[in-house]
Amino acid sequence: MTQLQRLTIAPNQLADCQISLSKPQQHYLYRVLRLRAGDQLIAMDGQSCWLAELQADPGIALLLEQRLTNTELPIAITLLIAMPKTGLEDLVRQATEIGVRRIVPVLSQRSLLNPSLQKQARWLKIAQEAAEQSERQFIPEILPPQPWTDALAAAPQPAYLCEARGQHPHLLRLLTPPFPPQLSLAIGPEGGWTEAEIAQAAAAGYQPVSLGARVLRAVTAPLVALALVAAAVEAT
Amino acid sequence: MTQLQRLTIAPNQLADCQISLSKPQQHYLYRVLRLRAGDQLIAMDGQSCWLAELQADPGIALLLEQRLTNTELPIAITLLIAMPKTGLEDLVRQATEIGVRRIVPVLSQRSLLNPSLQKQARWLKIAQEAAEQSERQFIPEILPPQPWTDALAAAPQPAYLCEARGQHPHLLRLLTPPFPPQLSLAIGPEGGWTEAEIAQAAAAGYQPVSLGARVLRAVTAPLVALALVAAAVEAT
Numbered sequence: 462m463t464q465l466q467r468l469t470i471a472p473n474q475l476a477d478c479q480i481s482l483s484k485p486q487q488h489y490l491y492r493v494l495r496l497r498a499g500d501q502l503i504a505m506d507g508q509s510c511w512l513a514e515l516q517a518d519p520g521i522a523l524l525l526e527q528r529l530t531n532t533e534l535p536i537a538i539t540l541l542i543a544m545p546k547t548g549l550e551d552l553v554r555q556a557t558e559i560g561v562r563r564i565v566p567v568l569s570q571r572s573l574l575n576p577s578l579q580k581q582a583r584w585l586k587i588a589q590e591a592a593e594q595s596e597r598q599f600i601p602e603i604l605p606p607q608p609w610t611d612a613l614a615a616a617p618q619p620a621y622l623c624e625a626r627g628q629h630p631h632l633l634r635l636l637t638p639p640f641p642p643q644l645s646l647a648i649g650p651e652g653g654w655t656e657a658e659i660a661q662a663a664a665a666g667y668q669p670v671s672l673g674a675r676v677l678r679a680v681t682a683p684l685v686a687l688a689l690v691a692a693a694v695e696a697t
Numbered sequence: 698m699t700q701l702q703r704l705t706i707a708p709n710q711l712a713d714c715q716i717s718l719s720k721p722q723q724h725y726l727y728r729v730l731r732l733r734a735g736d737q738l739i740a741m742d743g744q745s746c747w748l749a750e751l752q753a754d755p756g757i758a759l760l761l762e763q764r765l766t767n768t769e770l771p772i773a774i775t776l777l778i779a780m781p782k783t784g785l786e787d788l789v790r791q792a793t794e795i796g797v798r799r800i801v802p803v804l805s806q807r808s809l810l811n812p813s814l815q816k817q818a819r820w821l822k823i824a825q826e827a828a829e830q831s832e833r834q835f836i837p838e839i840l841p842p843q844p845w846t847d848a849l850a851a852a853p854q855p856a857y858l859c860e861a862r863g864q865h866p867h868l869l870r871l872l873t874p875p876f877p878p879q880l881s882l883a884i885g886p887e888g889g890w891t892e893a894e895i896a897q898a899a900a901a902g903y904q905p906v907s908l909g910a911r912v913l914r915a916v917t918a919p920l921v922a923l924a925l926v927a928a929a930v931e932a933t
Binding site for chain 2: 529532533534551555558559560594595596597631632633636672673674675676677678680681683684688689691692693695696697
C-alpha cells in the first residue's frame, strides 16, 4: 500500500487554507523526496491532520481536507521513566509508536545522569519521526528531566508504580472499564526504585503493580506497561 | 537487593550433585567476577535451576538445592518474525525477557535477507544472556531462518497473524481463558505481508488480528503481541 508522505508543521504555518512551507521543508520535499507540484502529503500540527497538495509556488501547500482518521488512544498516558543508562532513544521511538502522550524522564537515586540539552532535542526529534511513521495525530511531549518528587506530584492520577519484585496485582487486572481520560505509569531504573522512592510514590497515591514474573530491563518494562494500557482500552 | 550470579551450563556438566566447570566458566567466575570458594551462584541448564557453591577445587561447584521458583509462562509462545532489516538483536533480547519460548525467523517476500551462521550464533548467545538476566528457567529456542510456508506448517495452533491494517479483532480480545498450552504469533516485515502470504496463513488456519490503531514497526509489534499474551495468562 502506498503511503502518503507525512510532514510535521507548526500551527503558525497554517493560514487561509494553506501551509507556508519553510526553506528546510521545501528542501526536504522537493530535493530529498523529489516531490513535485500536484503531489499530495499529510500535514500534522500535533493536534490535527490535513491532506495537502504541493503548488507551483514551492513555498505553499494547499489544504484539501482535514483527515478525521483517529489513531490516537482515548486515554492520555503519562510515562515516568527513571533514566536508563542506554537505550532511551529506542524507548522514546517505541513508546511513541505504542501511543504514549507524555514522557517524563526522572532523575532517580539510582540513575542520576542529567542528559544534555542536545540529547533532549534529539528525543523530541525521534518522537516526531515516530509519530509520523506510526500515523499518529499527536506528537508526544517530552518534559525536561526532573526529580522524582516533582514528577510524582505533577503526573495525573490514577497512577501505577511498576515493580519487578514483590507481590503486587498485575497491571492488566487493574485495567477495567470505565477507563479514566488519563493515567500515569512509573517505571524504575535498572536497580529498581529505592525504599524511599517507593514510599514517596505510595504517599502520592501510586498503586504498585506487577508486569509479570520475569525481570524486565528498564527499557523493556515501559513498552510492556504501555502495550497493556493501550490494548485494554482499544480491545474493549 | 543483591542478586546471585547466574550461570548457564550444559546438562552434561551435571553429575553426582556437582557441576564440572569448563575452563572458560572458571575464568569467568574467578577472574572476571572475582568469585571465590564458598561463593554461591545460580546454575541453569535450560530446564531447571540450582543453587550451587564454588569449592576449593576451581573445576567444581557443589549443588545445594534445586530452585523451584517458576518465572516461566504457563503457555509456550512461538514467535514467527519476518526478518527485519535491523534491530533483530534487540528484539531477541526483549522477546526473551517478556517470555517467548521459540523464535522462528521467516524469509518472507519482503525480507529475503538470509542471515549468516555467525548472526544466528549471536542471537542464541543474546537469548541465553537475556534468559539469565530476566531470571527465566528456559532459554528460548531460535530456529534457523525458514520459508514462510514451512514456518506456517510447523508452528503450533492456535496461531494469530498480526496485521497493521484492516479491520480485525484486537488480539487481547481473543485471549480468554481457558488458555491453550501453546500458541503462535506471526508478525510481518516493515512493508507488511504480501497478499499471497496472508492467503497462505489463512489457509493454514491463522486468525488475523489487530494490535491497535497505530502502525508499529516490525521490531515493536512482536513485543506488544508477546506482552499481551503474557499478561493475559498471568493476570487471570
